[in-house]
Each structure stands twice: as C-alpha cells, then as structure tokens.
Amino acid sequence: MTTYYSKDHEWISVDGDVATVGITNYAQEQLGDVVFVELPEVGKTVSQGDEAAVVESVKAASEVYAPLDGEVVETNGTLEDEPAKVNEDPEGAAWFVKMKLSNTNQLSELLDADGYKAFIAEL
Amino acid sequence: MAEQATASDLLQTPLNDLHVELGARMVSFAGFSMPVQYPTGIMTEHLHTREHAGLFDVSHMGQAWLIGPDHETTARALEALCPSNMVELKPGRQRYTVLLNEDGGIVDDLMVTRPLAAERDGQLFIVVNASRKDVDYALLRDKLPDNVRLELVEDRALIALQGPEAVAVVASHAPAAAELGFMDADFMELDGIDCHISRSGYTGEDGVEMSVPAGAAEAIAKALLADERVKPIGLGARDSLRMEAGLCLYGHDLDETTSPVEGSITFAMQKRRREEGGFPGAAHIQKELAEGPSRVRVGFKLDGKAPAREGAEIRLPDGTVIGTVTSGGFAPTMGAPIAMGYVDAAHSELGTKVNLVVRNRELPAQVAAMPFVQQRYYRKPKN
Missing domain, CATH: 3.30.1360.120 (Probable tRNA modification gtpase trme; domain 1)
Known part of the structure; x- marks a missing residue:
C-alpha cells in the first residue's frame, strides 16, 4: 500500500486499484473545527478535479476534489455523525471515501510524502 | 482552502505583535490585518466566551x-x-x-x-x-x-x-x-x-x-x-457569537x-x-x-446539520423564492446551524417552514425567534 498526496491537500492510500481518500493534517489545521461533512453517493463516478465531498468548518465551506478518476465504492458514514473526527484523526479514522480507480496512470501526477512536505513548507 | 497570508499594505492594530505572539492566524479584514482565530480554534474560543471571558x-x-x-x-x-x-x-x-x-x-x-x-x-x-x-x-x-x-x-x-x-x-x-x-x-x-x-x-x-x-x-x-x-x-468566534x-x-x-x-x-x-x-x-x-415592510430580516433554525451561509436562496416548500440568507453558519453554543436573512413579509411568521438552498440541495429550516441564544446583559438591581 502506497500513500500519495495532492496539492489540494488530500491523501490517497492506494491498494491495488482501490484508493482511500481523506484530507491531510495540514488541511484540517487550515479549516479549523469541522462541523459537517457532505459525502458523495456510493456508485457515483467522478473525474479528477470534480467535487467529491464538502467540509464545513465553523467559518466556511470547502470542497474536497476527486484526486483521480474513478467510482466511489464506500464512504465513511461516521463523519456525518462525528465530523470532529476530521480534526482528531484526519489521516487515519477520518477517511472520506474509497474509490475504484479507472486510470492508475494518474497516480504519477501526485506527490509522495516528502514531496507534499516540501509543498506545504512553501505555503 | 488556506487563508492568504497578510499583505504588507494592510494596516495593523496596536495589538498586532501580541496577536502574532499568541499564534493567531491573521487575515485581511476591512483593510486591517486581524486575528481570525488563535491556536485553540473558533469553537473553543466561542464556548470560552459564553462560559468565562474573551x-x-x-x-x-x-x-x-x-x-x-x-x-x-x-x-x-x-x-x-x-x-x-x-x-x-x-x-x-x-x-x-x-x-x-x-x-x-x-x-x-x-x-x-x-x-x-x-x-x-x-x-x-x-x-x-x-x-x-x-x-x-x-x-x-x-x-x-x-x-x-x-x-x-x-x-x-x-x-x-x-x-x-x-x-x-x-x-x-x-x-x-x-x-x-x-x-x-x-x-x-x-x-x-x-x-x-x-x-x-x-x-x-x-x-x-x-x-x-x-x-x-x-x-x-x-x-x-x-x-x-x-x-x-478572533474574528471567527466574534462572528458566530454575534449571530447567535x-x-x-x-x-x-x-x-x-x-x-x-x-x-x-x-x-x-x-x-x-x-x-x-x-x-x-x-x-x-x-x-x-x-x-x-415588504420584506423583513428573520432568523432560521435548520433541521439538519449542514449549515446554510450568506447567499443561500430561501424557498417555500412549494419552491417559491421568498428571500436570501445574509448570515449563516454553525452555532457552537447550540451545536446546530443557524441563519438569518430577508424574506417577503408575508412569510416571516415564526415557525414558517422554508428550504435554504445549498449546493442545489434544499435544507429544511423554519423561521425562528432571535436571539437564538438568550442575551445575558447586565441589569442593575433596582433599589
């Protein structure tokens, strides 16, 4: 299993052709207290860059974009009842969706852990 | 997703150094560099103000x-x-x-x-x-x-x-x-x-x-x-406190x-x-x-957990548009979303059922009395 990162502050953990997607610790710090998460329907087909989910903090709503093409195969329903989990364990229990990837070639466009670390250091 | 860092042409208040020292996230507001929140976050700041002093x-x-x-x-x-x-x-x-x-x-x-x-x-x-x-x-x-x-x-x-x-x-x-x-x-x-x-x-x-x-x-x-x-x-909790x-x-x-x-x-x-x-x-x-008046500002309580924010359209259940949300968000004291906005006066009665439209979805809400949280202003005891 390999973990990738996007410049939209998502982490993507890939196992075969299934990717688990969540937002990074940096993202949750920027958002502040998360009060609501809107998840996509299972079965929804998304293209890279499409809005896949929405995170609402006290202050504002932020979109979570699909980092890759694919189909949503599972969503983390616990976030609907416990949105604060996104602040507590963003890169673990608070994953957003699992996607079946339709184009694994797109993985090469993503960052690895060191690349992402360097990216946020510049922000 | 991130707030932009402070531009150099922004004005600073006399407390600017203190905000930075306290770890505030600074944002541009009305030409000033202002703290939107401190490291503990808006929710904690909001609740602390309601319980102690901010x-x-x-x-x-x-x-x-x-x-x-x-x-x-x-x-x-x-x-x-x-x-x-x-x-x-x-x-x-x-x-x-x-x-x-x-x-x-x-x-x-x-x-x-x-x-x-x-x-x-x-x-x-x-x-x-x-x-x-x-x-x-x-x-x-x-x-x-x-x-x-x-x-x-x-x-x-x-x-x-x-x-x-x-x-x-x-x-x-x-x-x-x-x-x-x-x-x-x-x-x-x-x-x-x-x-x-x-x-x-x-x-x-x-x-x-x-x-x-x-x-x-x-x-x-x-x-x-x-x-x-x-x-x-910071300004984040200032906004949620005044909305409540x-x-x-x-x-x-x-x-x-x-x-x-x-x-x-x-x-x-x-x-x-x-x-x-x-x-x-x-x-x-x-x-x-x-x-x-032909239209009037009213408050809304939402049935669900998703907040409706400024700009959300206000519709009657039959789809008629009756107004627009002017402020809205999550109310930390209530643990629920609230909003305020202008509606046609004919539909301003408390309890009126409406839908607030967020991302093309209708969120059920009803016209609610304001303040949402009881004001606790000091009244001098009468002698």
Whole structure:
C-alpha cells in the first residue's frame, strides 16, 4: 500500500486499484473545527478535479476534489455523525471515501510524502 | 482552502505583535490585518466566551467625537442623520443607532455615547464599522452643521472583554467598571491608565468595550490575559457569537438598500423620532412602520446539520423564492446551524417552514425567534 498526496491537500492510500481518500493534517489545521461533512453517493463516478465531498468548518465551506478518476465504492458514514473526527484523526479514522480507480496512470501526477512536505513548507 | 497570508499594505492594530505572539492566524479584514482565530480554534474560543471571558481586539473600528457647543445642538445635528433619540440620551449612557441615506437605507450602524462629565457637554463619542469609516466620516463632514465638528480618535485602541466573568476581571483592574449598568459608559483608570469603558458588546453576553491609549493597549491586553478566566478571541468566534445573539453585521445583514424596519432593528427608533420623523428617508420609514415592510430580516433554525451561509436562496416548500440568507453558519453554543436573512413579509411568521438552498440541495429550516441564544446583559438591581 502506497500513500500519495495532492496539492489540494488530500491523501490517497492506494491498494491495488482501490484508493482511500481523506484530507491531510495540514488541511484540517487550515479549516479549523469541522462541523459537517457532505459525502458523495456510493456508485457515483467522478473525474479528477470534480467535487467529491464538502467540509464545513465553523467559518466556511470547502470542497474536497476527486484526486483521480474513478467510482466511489464506500464512504465513511461516521463523519456525518462525528465530523470532529476530521480534526482528531484526519489521516487515519477520518477517511472520506474509497474509490475504484479507472486510470492508475494518474497516480504519477501526485506527490509522495516528502514531496507534499516540501509543498506545504512553501505555503 | 488556506487563508492568504497578510499583505504588507494592510494596516495593523496596536495589538498586532501580541496577536502574532499568541499564534493567531491573521487575515485581511476591512483593510486591517486581524486575528481570525488563535491556536485553540473558533469553537473553543466561542464556548470560552459564553462560559468565562474573551478578549477581542476591535481596534480596527472607527472611534470619533462629534463636538458642538452644547448637548442639544450636537444631538440634533446627529438626529438629522439617524432615527434615534439623541437629545434625551442621558449623560453616561450609550445607544445603538444607524446613519441613514435619503431613501431610508442604512449607511452604517454605530454606537453613540453621551459622556458623563459635565465638561464634555456638547460631545458625543461614536464607534463605527471599520469597513464604513470613510463613508461615515465623509457623510458626517458633509452634513454636520458648521458648529458641530467631527474629530477622529486615531491614537486609541479598542479592546472588548465579553462573557459572564468579563466585568469581574476588568473590575480587578478598574474597580469603577463594576458600577456600570448595561449601556452605561465613563472614563476611568485601568491600572492607572485613562480609559473609556462602556458596558456593552457584540456577543449577547455581559462585558465591556474599552477605548484605551494605543501605547498602553498591549500592556492592558496582557494584564487582562494574565487572568486565567480570559482567552484571546478572533474574528471567527466574534462572528458566530454575534449571530447567535441575533445581531447584525453591516455589509451582510444591513446595507444601503435595507431600512431599519426591514432590518428588524426598530428598537433603535425611539417613540418621538418615529412620530416626528425628521431623519433621512423618514416618509418611507414611517410608511413601513404604519403598513409593515415588504420584506423583513428573520432568523432560521435548520433541521439538519449542514449549515446554510450568506447567499443561500430561501424557498417555500412549494419552491417559491421568498428571500436570501445574509448570515449563516454553525452555532457552537447550540451545536446546530443557524441563519438569518430577508424574506417577503408575508412569510416571516415564526415557525414558517422554508428550504435554504445549498449546493442545489434544499435544507429544511423554519423561521425562528432571535436571539437564538438568550442575551445575558447586565441589569442593575433596582433599589
């Protein structure tokens, strides 16, 4: 299993052709207290860059974009009842969706852990 | 997703270094670099203010004096621009009002204080919104008579301390603050520094706003923050606190197209002014008072957990559009989303079922009474 990162502050953990997607610790710090998460329907087909989910903090709503093409195969329903989990364990229990990837070639466009670390250091 | 870092051309308040030292996230607001939140986050800051005391830097707001020959003259000059009773405002008392344009639209909302000291007879102290300073000052300079002048206060910071423990904390540095009733104000010494303190605020809680010398602002803020009951609070929680208290934010809930009647702030219009008129747009506003406005600001409680924010369309269950949300978000004290907005007056009754449209989805809500959270202003015991 390999973990990738996007410049939209998502982490993507890939196992075969299934990717688990969540937002990074940096993202949750920027958002502040998360009060609501809107998840996509299972079965929804998304293209890279499409809005896949929405995170609402006290202050504002932020979109979570699909980092890759694919189909949503599972969503983390616990976030609907416990949105604060996104602040507590963003890169673990608070994953957003699992996607079946339709184009694994797109993985090469993503960052690895060191690349992402360097990216946020510049922000 | 991230807020942009502070641009170098932004103004800084006298507490800027302290905000940075406290780890605040700074954002651009009305031309100033201001703290939106501190490391503990908006939710914690909000709840701390409701339970203990929160310190807010509101130095970006405009402070000024209107100075005329006697109270009657200065008060009448201001009454020509606003619908409140300024002539009968007693010494040492503060009042909320609005400046009006010729159509009766709101140019700004502001606080006006008549000083207690007899030697300041003829003076009124005003505090206006940061975003409206230039407009307000231009209007006042243009409209005030020759014998009433506007004098800006640019060497003072403004610090608010809000929450059930706020006055006890301030009183440990400025004992006279404990003697103030709600909307009373006076000059007094705080740790030996000459400050102007009013018992008022923008959170729905008891508390004070303190106009302090800019050079002493950091020392005063640090002295207050040294009290374990006090935490620094940013603009994020300031917004969620005022929303729960049902209070308007200029530029969002009030603007030049909304009248005080539409804005549901007719409490700012005392009886004599309603009857006599004599303010800009009086004919229009008096007609609205008599016949009811065509649209009105109301509050909403949402059934679900998803917040609706400014700009969300307000629809009846049958799909008819009846208005727009002007402020909305998550209410930390209530653990639920709330909103306010303007609707056709015919659909403004409490309990009216509506849908607020967010991302093309209809969120069920109903018209709810404001304030959403009980205001806890201090009332002096009657002797």
